[in-house]
Amino acid sequence: MSHIENPALKAFAAQIGHELALAQVLIRRCTPGYELLHLDDASAPPQSLRLIEIPAARALAQVTATGEFRPLKSAPTLQRGWRIAAKNDPDLETALSHLYPGAIADWYAAQSAQPPVTNYRDYTNRQSGMYRITTMLSDLAAAQVIQMICAPANCLKRRLWSVTGLAPDAPAQKSLIPCLEPCAILMESARVAVRAEQQSKTDMTKLAV
Secondary structure: OOOOOOHHHHHHHHOOOOEEEEOOEEEEEOOOOEEEEEHHHOOOOHHHOEEEOHHHHHHHHHEOOOOOEOOOOOOOOOOOOEEEEEOOHHHHHHHHHHHOOOHHHHHHHHOOOOOOOOOHHHHHHOOOHHHHHHHHOOHHHHHHHHHHHOOOOOOOOEEOOOEOOEOOOOHHHOOOOEEOOOOHHHHHHHHHHHHHHHHHHHHHHHHHO
16 A cells, blocks of 8 residues: 655644644654654653554553543543553544544644634624524623633643634744634534523613513
8 A cells, every 4th residue: 555645744743853842742752753742741761651552552642640531632631641652643633633633633734834724703603503502692792701611721722723813822832733613512502692692682672671
């Protein structure tokens, strides 16, 4: 079977140098390939970290150190105390796809002259069903929801999309992983915010009667 070159992976690997931090993962070049570990374990002796196989990275990313489910893989809650050996670029891609799904492809897309960014209004305007209501959220309210959900304490992706009155994330605020459009967690929070606004208006109307 002939090898099909992945331009996104090739470009990403070229950026690594001796080592590169990707959110909470530190990628180090070694012979052969790479070693991956938690950024906070950068100074830890290798023998103090448990060596896990690449497929086990998926389970590692599912829960926090205390066993709580991680619905957002870009949350700053990746557990520590492990290392992964990736013998080549494809192994690196597989390991990172378990830890940060889609990170390499999104990073590569964000390098283009016109990144495929979908802003809040464009995204919500094409929604149907339960999320159609998110179009009713004002720009100010949407900005408040975005600032809360996309805060560095909740998500390490650098938000490139926005809404009127709110700037995208500055490079220094977040990691190398870009966020190109609102996620399901943001949309659910926006939906809840609209419902809260509607309930508040209803309550005020009742009080005025």
